[in-house]
Each structure stands twice: as structure tokens, then as C-alpha cells.
Amino acid sequence: MPSLQEFVDEQRALEEEASQALPWSFSECTYGKGYIRQPVFLCLSCQSPHGICAACSIACHGDHEQVELFPKRAFRCDCPTSSLSHKCTLHPTQMLPNDKNRYSQNFHNKFCRCGRQYIPSEERETMIQCVTCEDWYHESCLNLRERPPARSANEPSPSGTDDDAASDVSDLPQALLSEDEYDSLICADCVRKSELLQRWAGTTGVKVVAREKDQEWRVMPPGGPANEDVDDETVDVGGSELTSVEAHPAKSEESVKANEEGAGGSGTKRPLDAAEEERPTKKPRSLCHAPSQSPISKRVFNPDDKTPALESAGDVFLLEGWRSRWCQCPDCLPAFEGEAYLLHEEDTFEPPEDPEAQMSIEELGMRMLERLPRDRVIDGIHAYNQLRDRLVTFLRPFNQENKEVRQEDIEGFFNDLRSGR
Ligand SMILES: [Zn+2]
Ligand SMILES: [Zn+2]
Ligand SMILES: [Zn+2]
Ligand SMILES: [Zn+2]
Ligand SMILES: [Zn+2]
Ligand SMILES: [Zn+2]
Numbered sequence: 001m002p003s004l005q006e007f008v009d010e011q012r013a014l015e016e017e018a019s020q021a022l023p024w025s026f027s028e029c030t031y032g033k034g035y036i037r038q039p040v041f042l043c044l045s046c047q048s049p050h051g052i053c054a055a056c057s058i059a060c061h062g063d064h065e066q067v068e069l070f071p072k073r074a075f076r077c078d079c080p081t082s083s084l085s086h087k088c089t090l091h092p093t094q095m096l097p098n099d100k101n102r103y104s105q106n107f108h109n110k111f112c113r114c115g116r117q118y119i120p121s122e123e124r125e126t127m128i129q130c131v132t133c134e135d136w137y138h139e140s141c142l143n144l145r146e147r148p149p150a151r152s153a154n155e156p157s158p159s160g161t162d163d164d165a166a167s168d169v170s171d172l173p174q175a176l177l178s179e180d181e182y183d184s185l186i187c188a189d190c191v192r193k194s195e196l197l198q199r200w201a202g203t204t205g206v207k208v209v210a211r212e213k214d215q216e217w218r219v220m221p222p223g224g225p226a227n228e229d230v231d232d233e234t235v236d237v238g239g240s241e242l243t244s245v246e247a248h249p250a251k252s253e254e255s256v257k258a259n260e261e262g263a264g265g266s267g268t269k270r271p272l273d274a275a276e277e278e279r280p281t282k283k284p285r286s287l288c289h290a291p292s293q294s295p296i297s298k299r300v301f302n303p304d305d306k307t308p309a310l311e312s313a314g315d316v317f318l319l320e321g322w323r324s325r326w327c328q329c330p331d332c333l334p335a336f337e338g339e340a341y342l343l344h345e346e347d348t349f350e351p352p353e354d355p356e357a358q359m360s361i362e363e364l365g366m367r368m369l370e371r372l373p374r375d376r377v378i379d380g381i382h383a384y385n386q387l388r389d390r391l392v393t394f395l396r397p398f399n400q401e402n403k404e405v406r407q408e409d410i411e412g413f414f415n416d417l418r419s420g421r
Contacts, residue, residue, distance in 0.1 A: 038351075041056075045066075104133065122150040132187070132190035144176045144217075194335070196326075199292070203221075206316050206318055208317075219317075221296065323345065
């Protein structure tokens with residue numbers, strides 16, 4: 001049973017929680033900005049598929065059940081269009097459906113290659129977004145961990161405050177590749193559509209997760225631009241028949257280091273420069289530094305009689321600084337056409353922060369008063385102060401006696417107030 005002090009503390013905590021949950025000002029729908037990359041929400045209470053902007057998610061669908069889909073590229077808010085029967089409160093003119101929006105399975109509340117729904121109360125895994133298709137993947141579906149059992153009903157659910165999500169994840173064993181060991185993911189479906197990505201897959205900055213038949217999942221190759229410790233003993237990428245013919249990625253990396261960098265190379269060096277020296281090529285070295293397809297990549301994407309298949313979904317994990325490592329010579333550059341985000345980080349619209357989100361109820365009250373005409377402000381402050389004084393007087397004995405404030409007490413106070421007592 002809460003005392004007054006506890007009640008006040010709890011009120012503060014609730015205000016803080018509310019401002020964190022709804023940190024944006026929600027006065028303007030992004031429809032007018034056109035097709036932009038922005039955080040998108042799916043309203044489960046309205047018909048699918050559609051996506052709505054952050055402002056509409058609060059202003060127009062605030063009392064509906066929603067799932068945040070996070071940033072989606074080239075997306076225009078559907079709330080003001082006729083594809084939603086629910087009327088937009090921020091953009092009252094009804095518009096035609098957005099014919100350029102693309103609706104992936106996420107817009108049907110399905111995620112990952114397993115197609116599961118996202119149920120926050122049951123999900124314990126971190127999900128990772130593919131930079132290309134922007135779908136979300138379970139770490140277990142990326143072969144980074146075993147699928148943990150769903151949170152059961154009698155387990156403590158992640159309600160409450162603080163970083164439950166983080167603390168909840170930490171009760172799982174460490175993933176094969178933790179989130180801070182790589183910068184971005186490109187899912188297997190997207191890699192299989194790109195010759196460029198398959199060419200770079202399996203180089204030091206573009207890891208794959210794979211395994212030999214009946215063996216453990218491993219990150220291949222080990223080491224990398226951000227991690228100078230190349231562990232030679234665990235490198236077993238291509239089988240002996242391959243390593244004798246092809247450049248050995250890890251060894252090549254070592255020799256690049258020795259030749260060009262000396263000790264303590266920065267994170268910007270280009271992986272597999274040395275492999276290129278061994279590559280039979282007519283181009284001069286300075287022109288193109290893209291690797292030939294690595295033995296790992298061959299075994300994952302194009303196995304044949306000579307190159308036995310490695311078991312792998314084919315997802316690639318891009319290490320920090322990856323955008324600057326591609327070759328952009330005239331031969332390689334056309335492969336990036338329409339995929340500008342592979343070269344430059346994209347602009348993503350961020351809903352403007354609500355300056356009032358951090359305020360307490362009292363501060364908000366004062367802010368409202370400031371907006372009223374002068375004479376009404378005086379009246380307002382007067383009324384506010386009167387109310388506050390009476391409430392404080394009413395509540396003081398509760399505090400002094402450390403007595404519980406019940407709902408009836410508060411209701412009684414306001415009833416008395418209304419009836420003019
Ligand atoms: Zn909107
Ligand atoms: Zn809705
Ligand atoms: Zn709206
Ligand atoms: Zn999955
Ligand atoms: Zn993808
Ligand atoms: Zn090139």
C-alpha cells in the first residue's frame with residue numbers, strides 16, 4: 001500500500017516512462033515528405049498491409065495495437081490514404097493509395113526467414129535487420145545461437161521499467177557473433193541476388209557463418225579488420241585441395257599487414273589485397289582491389305565437384321567500416337547502382353523530439369498557462385495555486401502519518417471540490 005511519498009515517486013516514474021515511450025511530437029504526419037526512409041509502424045487493429053508514420057502511430061492509432069517495423073526505405077505514410085478506413089487526424093484530406101510503397105511480409109506482421117510473428121512478451125532473442133531488404137532476423141535463424149525456448153506464461157514477463165530487454169538477452173548464452181562485433185547484416189536472400197556481395201563474402205570484413213558437415217557453426221574467416229588477432233589454427237576454410245590453389249584469406253591478410261602496415265594497422269585497411277596479387281588478372285593492380293570469389297564463398301554459393309559445399313544459410317556480417325572497403329573502380333561501380341546505401345549511410349527521417357516529453361505534469365500545466373491570454377493566465381495561475389494549496393492541505397496528514405492514499409480519498413477530494421465544499 002503506497003504512502004504519499006511512494007505515490008509521488010511512482011507518478012514521476014510513470015511520467016518518465018510515458019515520455020520515453022512517446023518521445024516524439026506528433027503534430028505532423030510525414031505524408032508531405034513523400035517516399036522517405038523513416039520509422040514505420042504497422043497497426044494490427046487496422047487492415048493490412050499498410051504502414052504509418054511515428055506521428056500517426058500516436059495521434060491517429062494511439063489506442064490501437066501496433067508493431068514497430070523500424071526504418072523502411074522509400075516509404076510514404078499510408079494513414080492519410082484510402083488504403084486505411086481509419087481517418088487521419090493530422091492530414092485530413094484523404095489521398096489515393098501510395099502506389100510506390102513496397103509491402104514486405106513485415107507489413108503482414110511476419111518476420112525473418114522463419115516467418116514468425118513478433119510477440120514481445122514471448123520473444124527473448126535479439127533480432128537483426130538486413131540493410132538491404134530491411135526484414136528482421138532471429139539470431140538463431142542466422143545460426144548465431146540455438147533457438148531459446150519461448151518465454152513461458154509463468155516466467156516474469158519483461159514488464160516494468162529500465163532495460164529489461166538488455167538484461168533479458170544477457171540471460172542467454174553469448175551468440176557466436178555478438179552485436180558489437182559487426183556493424184551490419186545482409187541476409188542470404190539478398191546476398192544470393194548480388195554477384196558483388198558473393199564475391200566479397202568470406203573475406204575478412206564480410207563474414208559468413210558456416211560449418212563443415214557434422215561440425216559446429218563457425219564464423220568464417222576468423223579475425224578481421226577490427227580484430228588483428230588472426231587465429232591461424234582455426235582457419236580451415238577450403239579443404240586442402242583449395243588452399244593449395246587459392247589465396248588463403250587469413251594468411252594473405254597477415255602478409256598485407258607485414259608488407260604495408262607494420263604494427264597496429266588501423267581499421268580501414270582493405271581485406272584481401274594480397275589475394276589479388278595471386279589472382280590471374282589483366283588489370284593493373286591500382287585499378288581494382290576487389291577480391292576474386294573466396295574459397296569460402298565458392299563453397300557456400302557455388303559448390304561443385306572440386307569445391308564441396310559448406311553448410312551455410314549465406315548471410316553475411318559486415319564489420320565496422322565496411323562501406324569504405326568496397327572497390328569502386330569503373331568496373332566495380334556499376335554493381336552499386338540502385339544500392340547507394342552500400343556506399344553511403346542513408347538519411348533516415350527522425351521524428352522531431354517532443355520538447356514537452358521530458359516535462360512533468362506541473363511543468364506542462366505551466367506551459368499551457370503561458371499560452372493563454374494574459375488575463376486568463378492570471379485567473380489560471382490563481383485557480384491552479386488554489387487547487388494545489390487545497391490538495392497539499394488535504395494530503396499533508398497522509399504524509400505525516402505515512403498513511404496510504406486511496407483512490408476514494410482522491411475522488412472524495414475532487415467531489416468535494418466540484419460540489420463547492
Ligand atoms: Zn502519417
Ligand atoms: Zn489503427
Ligand atoms: Zn494519421
Ligand atoms: Zn527466424
Ligand atoms: Zn535481406
Ligand atoms: Zn574494382
